Amino acid sequence: MLDDVLMKYPDPDVDYGKLISPFQAEIGHLQREILDLNIPVMIIIEGWDASGISDICNKLIRYLDPRSYRLYPVGRPKESEAEMPFLWRFALAAPEEGKFAIFDRAWYSRMIVENKENLKDVFRIKVEDIKAFERHFCDDGGVLIKIFLHISHKEQKKRFKEADSDPCRSFYLKNVDWNPKKEYPEYFSVIDEILFRTNTPNSPWEVIPAENLDYAVYRVYDTVINRLKAAVSDKLKGVETICHECPILSSGYCLPEPHAPRVLDRKEYKTKKKELGKRLSELQVELYRNKIPLVILYEGWDASGKGGAITRFTRYLNPRGYRIEPIGPPDVKEKKMGYLWRFYKRLPRPGRIVIFDRTWYGRVLVERVEGLCSDYDWKRAYTEITEFEHFIDEWGGVIVKFWIHISNEEQLDRFRAREADPDKVWKITPEDWRNREKWDQYEEAVCDMISLTHTPCCPWTIVSGNDKYSARIQTFEAVIAAVEKKLNLFK
Amino acid sequence: MLDDVLMKYPDPDVDYGKLISPFQAEIGHLQREILDLNIPVMIIIEGWDASGISDICNKLIRYLDPRSYRLYPVGRPKESEAEMPFLWRFALAAPEEGKFAIFDRAWYSRMIVENKENLKDVFRIKVEDIKAFERHFCDDGGVLIKIFLHISHKEQKKRFKEADSDPCRSFYLKNVDWNPKKEYPEYFSVIDEILFRTNTPNSPWEVIPAENLDYAVYRVYDTVINRLKAAVSDKLKGVETICHECPILSSGYCLPEPHAPRVLDRKEYKTKKKELGKRLSELQVELYRNKIPLVILYEGWDASGKGGAITRFTRYLNPRGYRIEPIGPPDVKEKKMGYLWRFYKRLPRPGRIVIFDRTWYGRVLVERVEGLCSDYDWKRAYTEITEFEHFIDEWGGVIVKFWIHISNEEQLDRFRAREADPDKVWKITPEDWRNREKWDQYEEAVCDMISLTHTPCCPWTIVSGNDKYSARIQTFEAVIAAVEKKLNLFK
Structure with a gap:
């Protein structure tokens, strides 16, 4: 040229x-x-x-x-x-x-x-x-x-x-x-x-x-x-300059039953958690030493226990090295930018950990189901997201992605329990009930998401969430496994 | 303790x-x-x-x-x-x-x-x-x-x-x-x-x-x-926790007549501008070499020629080293922060130049006159602002502050000229006319501002703005003088 x-x-x-x-x-x-x-x-x-x-x-x-x-x-x-x-x-x-x-x-x-x-x-x-x-x-x-x-x-x-x-x-x-x-x-x-x-x-x-x-x-x-x-x-x-093909959505993927592989009693849970927690503290130091950034994504049904799992997890971390990023609707500035912008902005520095409570997958979940973006927008997002995650992988980052899965009945029980608890009632809003009515649409979106973004470098971990203790232990184990795998490359 | x-x-x-x-x-x-x-x-x-x-x-x-x-x-x-x-x-x-x-x-x-x-x-x-x-x-x-x-x-x-x-x-x-x-x-x-x-x-x-x-x-x-x-x-x-005394506002300072010391014809202006512009280009390099940040504040009446003066000025600068920061109403995020926050954010790095088109003095001008903050807020701002400027001075920065002054009649002529020009009519809004009606209130605010914030490290330069050519040359000269003074300290 x-x-x-x-x-x-x-x-x-x-x-x-x-x-x-x-x-x-x-x-x-x-x-x-x-x-x-x-x-x-x-x-x-x-x-x-x-x-x-x-x-x-x-x-x-x-x-x-x-x-x-x-x-x-x-x-x-x-x-x-x-x-x-x-x-x-x-x-x-x-x-x-x-x-x-x-x-x-x-x-x-x-x-x-x-x-x-x-x-x-x-x-x-x-x-x-x-x-x-x-x-x-x-x-x-x-x-x-x-x-x-x-x-x-x-x-x-x-x-x-x-x-x-x-x-x-x-x-x-x-x-x-x-x-x-x-x-x-x-x-x-x-x-x-x-x-x-x-x-x-x-x-x-x-x-x-x-x-x-x-x-x-x-x-x-x-x-x-x-x-x-x-x-x-x-x-x-009104010309839309579509230049990118959208993937076909007919994966046939189905979510598994959300029953824990093994229900844990309180004592087993506490012992296990303490043991894994100690390992996490050690791994945080190793990540820091090797300048590896860790990004943990928590997605899951409303009331599936994301927040609780995160709180238990961060107990074992030094607060100088981690940050929780709860993702709600974009703010005024974020709305004027591409949807990935606010996630670029929140990436951890090398050696640090960022925990996303809801993530960029909102594009293909809530934005898809609630019609907050066009079909063209969410359909091409599967490719955009895998490319974005690929940037992080190439850079040397570790990504762990959780879908915390609970059954429809379990969600109902938890909603009711929240409403009955004066310290937790603020957590449940009419929106949660509205989302619940759209369970089937969300389930379809979740299945598409998992099948289309389950890549070799950034696979999904489906957490069986009906038993909270077991769910938390599953997340601890998955993070430890992913970090150890990465660290082994350095040896 | x-x-x-x-x-x-x-x-x-x-x-x-x-x-x-x-x-x-x-x-x-x-x-x-x-x-x-x-x-x-x-x-x-x-x-x-x-x-x-x-x-x-x-x-x-x-x-x-x-x-x-x-x-x-x-x-x-x-x-x-x-x-x-x-x-x-x-x-x-x-x-x-x-x-x-x-x-x-x-x-x-x-x-x-x-x-x-x-x-x-x-x-x-x-x-x-x-x-x-x-x-x-x-x-x-x-x-x-x-x-x-x-x-x-x-x-x-x-x-x-x-x-x-x-x-x-x-x-x-x-x-x-x-x-x-x-x-x-x-x-x-x-x-x-x-x-x-x-x-x-x-x-x-x-x-x-x-x-x-x-x-x-x-x-x-x-x-x-x-x-x-x-x-x-x-x-x-509704308890207001006032713990800081406000300065007394009775300075008796009056703005001078805005007539140019000497009206310049186009040829004189062009020659002078070119000569000073060359010096500015050189000084930009010196600032960069000595890692000195330069902050230039343009305040002045509506239509006093701030924008025009800035455009002429930046012509002689390398765009890698300067930035124009036009200051309008704060955005949603800025409204939730202290009023100085957005100015901290916009300070230049060492060796760079930032030109503010309207500034933190908005607190004691528009916010005072339009009642956008409480009396307590703007009255204590004189002290806050001088302290903020003192931080910049201590850090090694140069601050040049302009009030571009025109007469009431000159403003009217310029407003009318803008309305008559199809390429400039967008520049004039009903708000400009409303502000004009409050000329006396603004003049009082300007006089208080100048007398209360004219400090040894960050003095004001009152630019006689009725003649645009002369006004621009005055701003060039003031910046050159301030930068040369600072550079002499390094010799």
Whole structure:
């Protein structure tokens, strides 16, 4: 895609500086439409060193209302970013509905710079992650505009030479991560292949010759304005830009009977719990030492005992290293973001434990059953979720997923017991009773969820929950087994 | 305060473990009341190493709904925290209204550990900052509960010895920042003095003997429950816990005439701007090199040209190093926090520039005039704001504050011009006209603001704004002067 043959160069007879001026009013107008229509927009400006990325970013934001954009200069990750999954910091920087996130360099530059040593091996895997990440954003209604500023090796060398006499320019250019004088030819083919592989229908690349600044600015504005106009027009017409196939839902999976393998009496339970708890305390230290993040997901029927199981579990942990994240309806800010955003935000640092009480599976459970998102949204979520979990797995994390299963009759007994207890009556709401009426719909959703997201790296554990003591012990054992399995890889 | 004479020790005849059990329901109940009444609560647990801080935190959170608290284990700051003002990470961790923030160690431990070398010189200054920070929270309706877990040197040595045979315990204890075996006597008097000096009426210390864990847990719960009960009762009765005097507002300060010292023609302006712009580009590099953060505040009448001045200014900056922060009404989350929270969050990193288009002075301008906060709120804000700016100054930041002043007639002309221009008509709203009617009230507020917050470290620059060209040049010059002054200190 960097080949000269494919490029349209400036017409020497045109004054591009003049062509730019009407863009000022146009981009301001479009920006207000984008805001009204709640469309999130990401613009990434990549390019060769000294291709003028910063200049162009500064000109691009000049006529945008500062309330509606955020510019991210992407350099070396901070310590707190470097320890997280590669795409994490970009996922957090995604724009709200109606807003712009503009990246002065983005995940492409970072993928290259951070994997210089074995780039050819790495990038084919990473490129798949990047494509998944971009697809999540676009399928959710986002507009992703990707621009690459192209200059020749000769021009690049000339610019570096000129910068030597300008202390400001040379300061910024000296801060780059590799030696561009030597490495241009080496990277040319790699970048070309990356651009080619990530040139998807929903987020195509625009390669812009940047040897003439006015022309480059003109082309950037032209690209951005055309993409925004198309997005506004599609949204007004109600065009859904479906580009991703949904999996077929006919798994035939059925939940097992929720009776405990063995009902435990109080004494057996206490003894067992203490013994496993001691092991958990030890494993927490091992996770910390080996910098392994642990994510535990608790899903299950209402009143299946998620909260109780979590409280028993955390008793054995040091509070400096774990956090419970109860997941309710998204807040105002979260509603304006992709549904995975709030989970990216809550991931543990390496060596820490995060316990989710309800999880991202809400997308295919409550949001599906209650119609809180479109069919298209929840149907493609199975793939999105497995990809998201794959990011965590690749990063070195352990994921343990519980479905705590109780029978319909057991739930009824527990609801009634809660209503009769003055200290627990606040736990039961009319909503719980309404959900209960939809048991069959939920059961179908649960079966689909388990069969479609039970992956080798992140399998489900179905906990037989009718006996609370036994259920808690099952969760302890499953976490211990998963962590020990991971730690064995380190030996 | 650590003296034995002042301490109440456990009664050997009492089973404190048993006394704890009714607390479970009580704390759950109080927590729901706190949520209903929108009271933010901070609990900090400090104490000697091996005094059982983590154990106690884990027991304290056990019966709290995880939706309503967040536990902060406070250790060495991350790179991204260490470069910011000392109290910054704690300010960001403050709880929302109705929520709990629990600190497993807090700013006291960090002040001591981070200033070990010259503690005696440092802590008297830092203690004043801490008191200001705590006062801001309490005056705003927050409940701050400060607990210190006290054990004797003998007990501490015993615990360290015992931990040697327990790999989990010894792991956590080995992670501490100083050698507790030797340093207990040395720190005793320092900690004693710090506790004494920060034992304020609104946030008193509770020193709890922690040699017997059950007793310590009992006392912690008892303290927390009593403080929460008192807060709930005060709030229901409408008691305002005013503990801070408000400054007297009778400065007699008057705004000068907003005519430019010299009206510039377009050519003079362009020449001057280019020359100053070049200097700005250079200074941005110097700020970056010297890791100095720069905060520029633009306040001024509606249509005084803040936005235009900012756009001209940023043209000369590299977008990797600056950010414009337009300040409108707080969002849902921000409304639940103290009014300074969103500004802490937006401070620049060292070496970066943040430009605020409207600022924290909204508290004493729009919030005062429109009655969006109580008299008590805005009257004490002058002190709070100067203290906040003092934090930034102490940290090494440069603050430049502009009031862009135009005459009443000039504003009218500009409003009319905007209404007549189809590309600018969206900029003018009925609210602007309503504000204009309150010109006199705003003028009074502006005069009070300038006279009460014009401090040696953060003085105001009054920009004569009737001539736009001249106004912009004045802002360029003021920023350059302030930055050069700061840089001279480094030579």
